[in-house]
Amino acid sequence: MKIALPTRQNLIDSHFGHCEYFTVFTADDSNKKITAQETVASPAGCGCKSNIAHVLSDMGVTVMIAGNMGDGAVNVLNSAGIEVLRGCSGDVKEAALNWLSGTLVDSGDSCHAHDHECHH
Template sequence: MKIALPTRENLIDGHFGHCEYYTVFTIDEQSKEILSQEIIASPAGCGCKSNIATTLKEMGVELLLAGNMGEGAVNVLKKSGIEVVRGCAGNVKEVALSWLAGSVMDSGEMCHAHEAGHECQH
């Protein structure tokens, strides 16, 4: 299984659409181990209007562990068959290991506020 995490400086980025890059871990669900790690460049633009959902799906990503994100991005990912867990924070490897241990749950919170000049309507 592959999981993706929106990342900035090895930490979960607080907003999915603004991340520096995506960390993609290939994991073994039975042994609860990370088998490999890849870095994927973040496309320009808002997360819900970029092609990142398609890119991640084509890589085999089934789950995205995120900080916060708008409803549009959540919907695009879910339509691509990628489960979304929001409310994550901290070092990406530690978050992935915590999820494997069963201690990470979706916060259910959506981002509704954006910086000045943000054009995307979530």
């Protein structure tokens, strides 16, 4: 299983379409541990109009843990087979581990609400 997070300085970037890069964690679903980490360059321009959803999907990513994201980007990622959790912030590895442990849920917030933590 692979989890992607829009990243800026090892933190979840609050703006999916303008992140520095994406952190992709490979996780072992059976023991809820991260087994590998890699980065993917962020495309130039708006995230939802780029091919990033297909790049990540082709890598095997099935989950995107993000801060704020518009509905257009959510739809593009969902169409590529990637589940999206919005409203998250903080350290990318910690957020991925929280998702693996089942303590993270989607806030349902589109890109108009800022400065809030993931809902546990």
